[in-house]
């Protein structure tokens with residue numbers, strides 16, 4: 384039999400880490416949030432209080448010193464980008480356990496205060512390595528396009544439910560419909576998918592923005608955590624430029 388101390392050697396994943404110099408996203412996704420949203424009585428298909436719980440939980444990561452380059456949240460996910468500063472010496476087990484547990488705890492507390500319901504929320508966690516800044520923009524564009532698709536389906540699902548269709552029938556219906564057709568059906572029922580609140584369609588971005596102040600006749604830069612609830616499309620020039628600007632700012636930050 385091995386000595387008791389030898390068992391530490393069986394912690395074979397503890398040294399698994401992200402390669403040095405690589406930027407990466409941590410994506411946390413709410414576990415069974417469809418069920419959770421029902422349980423707390425969230426508005427369908429979107430409830431601003433859920434978005435606020437996500438944003439507050441994301442803000443906490445900045446406040447606890449995780450120092451992300453930016454954080455993009457939409458639906459029930461948080462995408463947290465790390466570039467020149469990385470948590471836990473890049474150890475995967477640490478990142479994939481502490482970040483989702485902290486966010487789950489914070490989110491649960493916020494649910495309690497926004498909805499007045501005690502429901503334990505959990506998030507899964509994964510790491511996505513970025514080759515360069517271009518892949519950061521592509522990654523964000525991908526998550527935003529995915530959110531737009533889910534947004535359209537969520538509105539359609541909600542309408543079909545109200546019309547009396549069963550979930551299985553709706554799933555079949557949605558599979559057979561093209562995006563344009565979904566837009567048309569909803570439009571006929573008074574919902575213009577292009578005019579829902581921007582945070583529902585495009586998500587919310589958190590990042591630090593410089594604020595120039597005069598202190599004792601000297602200009603100093605203070606970094607303010609900004610919540611952007613009115614985002615451009617990341618596939619368009621305006622969106623690409625916003626991300627590039629945030630990444631440039633991040634390089635100037637000294638925190």
Ligand SMILES: Nc1nc2c(ncn2[C@@H]2O[C@H](COP(=O)(O)OP(=O)(O)OP(=O)(O)O)[C@@H](O)[C@H]2O)c(=O)[nH]1
Nearest residue numbers: 413414415416417420425426427428429430433459
């Ligand atoms: N009513 C309501 N539901 C929401 C809201 N935000 C997220 N959700 C629910 O959360 C789900 C998120 O999608 P998924 O992550 O694919 O579904 P999930 O139930 O979390 O399943 P897993 O992530 O696989 O555990 C949506 O389909 C909605 O059902 C909201 O603001 N209101």
Ligand SMILES: [Mg+2]
Nearest residue numbers: 412413414459
């Ligand atoms: Mg989920």
